[in-house]
Amino acid sequence: MTVPAALHVPPTEAPPTALATEGLGVYYGDWLAVDDITLQVPRHHITAFIGPSGCGKSTLLRCFNRMNDLIAGARVVGRVTYGDVDLYDDRIDPVQVRRRIGMVFQRPNPFPKSVYDNVAYGLRVHAMTEDLDDRVEDALRRAALWDDVKGALKKSALALSGGQQQRLCIARTIAVEPDIVLMDEPCSALDPIATGRIEDLMQELRRDYTILIVTHNMQQAARASDYAAFLTTEVDGDGDRRRGKLVEFAATNELFTHPQDPRTENYITGRFG
Amino acid sequence: MSVETPTRPAAAPLPTYDATDLVGARLSAPRRYKNRVATACVWASVILALAPLALVIVLVVKNGLDAMGVEFFTGNIPSTRSAATGMGPAIVGTLIVTAAATVMAVPLGVLAAIYLSEYGRDGKVAATVRFLAGVMTGVPSIVMGLFVYTIWVLNFGQSAFAGALALACLMLPVVIRSGEEMLRLVPDDLRNASLALGTRKSRMIRTVVVPSALPGLTSGSLLAVARAAGETAPLLFTIGAIQTFNPNLFAGTNTVLPIQIYNGALSPFEGAHTRAWGAALALIAIVLVFTFAARLVTARLSTDRHR
Numbered sequence A: 001m002t003v004p005a006a007l008h009v010p011p012t013e014a015p016p017t018a019l020a021t022e023g024l025g026v027y028y029g030d031w032l033a034v035d036d037i038t039l040q041v042p043r044h045h046i047t048a049f050i051g052p053s054g055c056g057k058s059t060l061l062r063c064f065n066r067m068n069d070l071i072a073g074a075r076v077v078g079r080v081t082y083g084d085v086d087l088y089d090d091r092i093d094p095v096q097v098r099r100r101i102g103m104v105f106q107r108p109n110p111f112p113k114s115v116y117d118n119v120a121y122g123l124r125v126h127a128m129t130e131d132l133d134d135r136v137e138d139a140l141r142r143a144a145l146w147d148d149v150k151g152a153l154k155k156s157a158l159a160l161s162g163g164q165q166q167r168l169c170i171a172r173t174i175a176v177e178p179d180i181v182l183m184d185e186p187c188s189a190l191d192p193i194a195t196g197r198i199e200d201l202m203q204e205l206r207r208d209y210t211i212l213i214v215t216h217n218m219q220q221a222a223r224a225s226d227y228a229a230f231l232t233t234e235v236d237g238d239g240d241r242r243r244g245k246l247v248e249f250a251a252t253n254e255l256f257t258h259p260q261d262p263r264t265e266n267y268i269t270g271r272f273g
Numbered sequence B: 001m002s003v004e005t006p007t008r009p010a011a012a013p014l015p016t017y018d019a020t021d022l023v024g025a026r027l028s029a030p031r032r033y034k035n036r037v038a039t040a041c042v043w044a045s046v047i048l049a050l051a052p053l054a055l056v057i058v059l060v061v062k063n064g065l066d067a068m069g070v071e072f073f074t075g076n077i078p079s080t081r082s083a084a085t086g087m088g089p090a091i092v093g094t095l096i097v098t099a100a101a102t103v104m105a106v107p108l109g110v111l112a113a114i115y116l117s118e119y120g121r122d123g124k125v126a127a128t129v130r131f132l133a134g135v136m137t138g139v140p141s142i143v144m145g146l147f148v149y150t151i152w153v154l155n156f157g158q159s160a161f162a163g164a165l166a167l168a169c170l171m172l173p174v175v176i177r178s179g180e181e182m183l184r185l186v187p188d189d190l191r192n193a194s195l196a197l198g199t200r201k202s203r204m205i206r207t208v209v210v211p212s213a214l215p216g217l218t219s220g221s222l223l224a225v226a227r228a229a230g231e232t233a234p235l236l237f238t239i240g241a242i243q244t245f246n247p248n249l250f251a252g253t254n255t256v257l258p259i260q261i262y263n264g265a266l267s268p269f270e271g272a273h274t275r276a277w278g279a280a281l282a283l284i285a286i287v288l289v290f291t292f293a294a295r296l297v298t299a300r301l302s303t304d305r306h307r
Ligand SMILES: Nc1ncnc2c1ncn2[C@@H]1O[C@H](COP(=O)(O)OP(=O)(O)O)[C@@H](O)[C@H]1O
Pocket: A028, A033, A052, A053, A054, A055, A056, A057, A058, A059, A060, A071, A244
């Protein structure tokens, strides 16, 4: 496989950090699924998390908006900071965290409501209802969906195509004006054309948001991200189950052209352990 | 039957396959035989299942129509020998008893179902509640009547409300169990979508889970309402007997259509039989109207109307 050239030249000096983790680990029951992750996610850039299936990319992503709190038996250890705020401090309300740090899921999951009500949902929840119509339109425009749906705002969202549904989910997420958008393999259920549109959309959004995207598609990471983290699974210690580890985190073109770790190199060139 | 080979501008000749096994009509004899037998069995079952239903409806409508008229709805229930057709008090009784039972059982049952599916989940409390609801489903309706008799009627006397209490006790476990199943059918993807927007769990349940499950919740509740509207046993000693109108839910004895059907059918007189058929027709009509109205309301409230 040839290594695609990265689109974005990383800035010469490190940009401010949006999210940081320190010795982050996640247990499911008493099994440590993801271990000792330390990294800094820069603001207003796209950071990709790549790695083989089951290495804990989704698990890691869910730490940032505290969605792991909702999984029975999941427990987070270590530190996650948002700016200078410890996200796992006792005084932090996870519900408020999720408003600032939105999430787009792997499978498009629009509500079984109209297109309009899908976008308005979060706005109503957060009482952002003055100029509701304008806000809905604005979110749909920013998600590059307005032209597709402007005549059918009252139609069921379930009647949209998969790619349109995913863009609707993005519109719904950015409508509440989050600071950071987490995307968990947002294109894995989409065809290449819909994928291309979502990637274009991400380039638009990175001006206003910090984006974290999980993908197992390396071309996508190379095309669409500024920074990339490579995770893998390894057997360690006494147990025989594999656990997720962070191997390398760098500017995307750096990671793809000069991987520092042989495991990264093997993965991005398509050779496995 | 023959297999058609598609024609196309053939650069290379198409390979010829033996397609005999792809032709349905050429099934081996035993398979063809099994297929016929299975088809016949399925059809026979359908007819067998529908026949009683059709017979009931035809019979009830044919005989019940004789009793229909203004007097049927407005007249008091006459003495058993009379040929008069009045059934009004029982219609009113059925309506108020069933409505009161529904008002008590459905909200409580749906709330319990929400607790089980959204909060209790696999916990001990939820398991206990689930077990008790199961036991409650198995309690014979007459026992439920006795229960209400001892705790309510002995203290406050017979009334439509006492009957409604007994019916509510019968409906409650049905509403809880069917409700929980309907709520569990709502995909977690939707719950997560709402929560990831920074929605409180209670609001998420109110705005996503319940609306998505609403048609199912309505169906389950309707089934319970329809069953309760036709109950006789638990009402026999909880609401008593009366032949005149008593629209008061809380005071005085009352009567309902199933009890009148029972009385009329047991009586040796022609007029009483006609009234019983009329009461049966009225009961079926009431349940139908209930069902239809609830479906209409659900469709109105339903969050996803494909237009
Ligand atoms: N809710 C859960 N309960 C228990 N184990 C889980 C749960 N979610 C994920 N896991 C396990 O954690 C590991 C990492 O999963 P995940 O984060 O989904 O990986 P990825 O997104 O990289 O494919 C996998 O071995 C998976 O089986």
